[in-house]
Amino acid sequence: MAEQIGSTNGVSFEDVAAVAPALGTYTRTHIVGDLWKRPGLSVRDRSLVTISALIARSQTVGYPHYIDLALENGVTPRELSEVVTHLAFYAGWPNALSVIAVVRECFSRRGVDASAVPLANPDLLPLDEVGESKRAERVSELFGDLFPGVVQYTTDALFRDLWLRPGLLPRDRSLVTVSALIALGHVTQLPYHLNRAMDAGLTQAESAEVVTQLAFYSGWPSAFAAMPVIKEILEKRVKLG
Amino acid sequence: MAEQIGSTNGVSFEDVAAVAPALGTYTRTHIVGDLWKRPGLSVRDRSLVTISALIARSQTVGYPHYIDLALENGVTPRELSEVVTHLAFYAGWPNALSVIAVVRECFSRRGVDASAVPLANPDLLPLDEVGESKRAERVSELFGDLFPGVVQYTTDALFRDLWLRPGLLPRDRSLVTVSALIALGHVTQLPYHLNRAMDAGLTQAESAEVVTQLAFYSGWPSAFAAMPVIKEILEKRVKLG
Amino acid sequence: MAEQIGSTNGVSFEDVAAVAPALGTYTRTHIVGDLWKRPGLSVRDRSLVTISALIARSQTVGYPHYIDLALENGVTPRELSEVVTHLAFYAGWPNALSVIAVVRECFSRRGVDASAVPLANPDLLPLDEVGESKRAERVSELFGDLFPGVVQYTTDALFRDLWLRPGLLPRDRSLVTVSALIALGHVTQLPYHLNRAMDAGLTQAESAEVVTQLAFYSGWPSAFAAMPVIKEILEKRVKLG
Numbered sequence: 187m188a189e190q191i192g193s194t195n196g197v198s199f200e201d202v203a204a205v206a207p208a209l210g211t212y213t214r215t216h217i218v219g220d221l222w223k224r225p226g227l228s229v230r231d232r233s234l235v236t237i238s239a240l241i242a243r244s245q246t247v248g249y250p251h252y253i254d255l256a257l258e259n260g261v262t263p264r265e266l267s268e269v270v271t272h273l274a275f276y277a278g279w280p281n282a283l284s285v286i287a288v289v290r291e292c293f294s295r296r297g298v299d300a301s302a303v304p305l306a307n308p309d310l311l312p313l314d315e316v317g318e319s320k321r322a323e324r325v326s327e328l329f330g331d332l333f334p335g336v337v338q339y340t341t342d343a344l345f346r347d348l349w350l351r352p353g354l355l356p357r358d359r360s361l362v363t364v365s366a367l368i369a370l371g372h373v374t375q376l377p378y379h380l381n382r383a384m385d386a387g388l389t390q391a392e393s394a395e396v397v398t399q400l401a402f403y404s405g406w407p408s409a410f411a412a413m414p415v416i417k418e419i420l421e422k423r424v425k426l427g
Numbered sequence: 428m429a430e431q432i433g434s435t436n437g438v439s440f441e442d443v444a445a446v447a448p449a450l451g452t453y454t455r456t457h458i459v460g461d462l463w464k465r466p467g468l469s470v471r472d473r474s475l476v477t478i479s480a481l482i483a484r485s486q487t488v489g490y491p492h493y494i495d496l497a498l499e500n501g502v503t504p505r506e507l508s509e510v511v512t513h514l515a516f517y518a519g520w521p522n523a524l525s526v527i528a529v530v531r532e533c534f535s536r537r538g539v540d541a542s543a544v545p546l547a548n549p550d551l552l553p554l555d556e557v558g559e560s561k562r563a564e565r566v567s568e569l570f571g572d573l574f575p576g577v578v579q580y581t582t583d584a585l586f587r588d589l590w591l592r593p594g595l596l597p598r599d600r601s602l603v604t605v606s607a608l609i610a611l612g613h614v615t616q617l618p619y620h621l622n623r624a625m626d627a628g629l630t631q632a633e634s635a636e637v638v639t640q641l642a643f644y645s646g647w648p649s650a651f652a653a654m655p656v657i658k659e660i661l662e663k664r665v666k667l668g
Numbered sequence: 669m670a671e672q673i674g675s676t677n678g679v680s681f682e683d684v685a686a687v688a689p690a691l692g693t694y695t696r697t698h699i700v701g702d703l704w705k706r707p708g709l710s711v712r713d714r715s716l717v718t719i720s721a722l723i724a725r726s727q728t729v730g731y732p733h734y735i736d737l738a739l740e741n742g743v744t745p746r747e748l749s750e751v752v753t754h755l756a757f758y759a760g761w762p763n764a765l766s767v768i769a770v771v772r773e774c775f776s777r778r779g780v781d782a783s784a785v786p787l788a789n790p791d792l793l794p795l796d797e798v799g800e801s802k803r804a805e806r807v808s809e810l811f812g813d814l815f816p817g818v819v820q821y822t823t824d825a826l827f828r829d830l831w832l833r834p835g836l837l838p839r840d841r842s843l844v845t846v847s848a849l850i851a852l853g854h855v856t857q858l859p860y861h862l863n864r865a866m867d868a869g870l871t872q873a874e875s876a877e878v879v880t881q882l883a884f885y886s887g888w889p890s891a892f893a894a895m896p897v898i899k900e901i902l903e904k905r906v907k908l909g
């Protein structure tokens with residue numbers, strides 16, 4: 187933990203103390219001393235949420251520290267690799283590419299070798315044909331005529347390929363996706379993805395802590411944009427039983 | 428194309444393969460092998476859309492590769508210069524400035540000299556007085572009393588100057604603007620600018636492919652935020668005949 | 669001012685002239701020659717708005733020039749330090765950290781020493797207990813059950829601590845917050861924060877000029893997303909007298 191305090195997201199603690207002593211103090215008390223220790227979401231999940239938010243908003247200053255911390259916190263190299271690939275689709279190709287050099291350096295420093303990285307074409311997880319057909323049908327009905335390209339890629343490249351890659355479990359892919367959506371302020375797409383996340387095992391308490399984590403890393407406005415939308419989603423889930 | 432595969436947006440192919448082999452494979456199959464070859468939007472237009480999205484979201488990692496590819500794909504130095512100037516207004520001054528050094532280096536490497544760059548004060552294209560007066564009146568009615576500064580600049584600096592610069596045709600300025608709006612998630616301003624784009628010659632099929640292109644470069648959430656809005660715009664255009 | 673023209677946001681004037689002469693001309697005529705001289709908002713406030721926008725959107729290319737200009741324009745080192753700390757909460761921790769090295773270099777070049785930087789734990793400004801209790805109650809009612817973490821931090825870390833730090837007056841904290849919200853496109857949170865800003869002394873004319881300033885630095889779409897929301901806020905304030 188001393189190291190975590192020392193490097194404050196890759197900016198030296200001494201630089202922070204020279205410019206904004208309060209920011210250093212808040213980092214220690216709120217973030218290192220409290221946020222990451224809160225119950226409700228494991229440190230491993232907090233790392234997934236945090237690196238997803240950083241990549242989504244190109245917060246490159248935080249890459250070295252939080253990539254390393256993710257591996258420290260139990261995110262496997264295989265999972266980290268899949269998070270980057272997943273976010274190419276959900277935050278934009280260049281966002282994913284922007285983190286590649288840092289991850290490679292981190293892998294190399296830690297002696298992570300090629301066998302720890304997922305195959306390009308692994309055996310895929312089984313598909314929920316009924317659920318996926320329903321999703322595809324609904325999207326196709328809405329957008330199939332006007333946007334055949336996006337609709338086709340969404341089915342073929344995303345839900346029948348990317349989402350079935352075994353290196354990152356569906357619940358974790360949803361956690362990464364939800365984090366990116368909140369970090370980017372794309373809250374209108376939370377209903378689909380948060381429901382999907384909860385169907386895959388994300389608890390209500392965990393989803394609340396995702397927002398707490400993102401308040402600090404993506405800013406309070408991201409959290410306050412997400413909360414009313416998530417509240418409505420949760421209330422509807424209760425009603426539907 | 429080998430070169431395009433080799434550099435994968437300025438990050439070395441070897442780095443991508445070492446960290447996320449699937450990302451390398453997806454780049455080759457979906458992006459290089461399919462997206463850029465899709466009918467409906469020319470590679471030249473795809474380049475305009477892509478660099479607009481990169482600049483709008485400061486995806487600096489992609490600048491060197493995609494600036495170069497734009498010139499390769501038929502975007503002229505004159506047009507590229509105008510895209511940068513246009514995006515100063517539509518994505519923020521610092522976003523435009525962030526790409527200047529890369530463009531200069533690219534121009535210099537390719538032997539593009541000063542005569543290929545547009546004048547600061549060229550003869551402007553003729554103004555559609557009726558259309559512009561209507562636009563100005565509507566905006567002035569809404570915001571003239573409260574926001575005289577923005578309203579005045581919008582007329583003088585944008586629609587009676589920037590938009591009339593001859594180095595980038597109106598249809599292409601609209602294409603750049605629409606791309607920036609989608610990349611930034613500012614979809615409430617799509618109705619005005621997409622209609623303007625289509626009035627200037629952008630087809631429905633092209634507008635759909637703009638969204639496909641941006642799904643990859645700005646992320647799926649940008650595409651899914653834009654599609655319902657664009658759908659409504661297109662349906663209204665059909666009704667209005 | 670010559671220096672300001674010369675450096676054009678940290679990119680050399682020569683580079684801009686080589687790539688986009690019009691962008692150089694627009695910078696001189698619209699931004700240096702007009703925007704910063706407009707009545708309605710002081711240059712000191714324009715600097716607060718501008719650096720808030722840059723930090724909110726990680727427009728790092730503008731950091732050196734605009735941090736320096738802020739001190740030139742009368743923002744004190746103490747205030748600048750507080751702006752950075754404040755934006756950690758309102759734009760995300762990494763955004764604040766991304767500017768630390770530039771501020772430190774600028775402080776060092778100008779001989780700003782440790783005594784000019786605010787204490788980590790100063791005596792706080794007096795709290796408006798009634799107003800804060802009302803705010804806390806309303807947020808707690810909406811989100812307390814589902815999001816106890818965010819709600820608790822919002823009270824303890826933000827409104828009973830950060831907002832009471834004496835190094836930046838409440839009116840200026842609100843100005844910084846409103847600027848970040850507009851730059852980030854989080855306009856649904858403007859009603860609370862713009863009202864708070866105006867209660868603390870921001871005038872209607874000033875709030876209009878905040879939008880003019882941000883049109884240039886965060887892009888026209890940010891301005892046009894904010895204007896209808898601000899208009900409604902101002903009209904409600906008039907009705908409520």
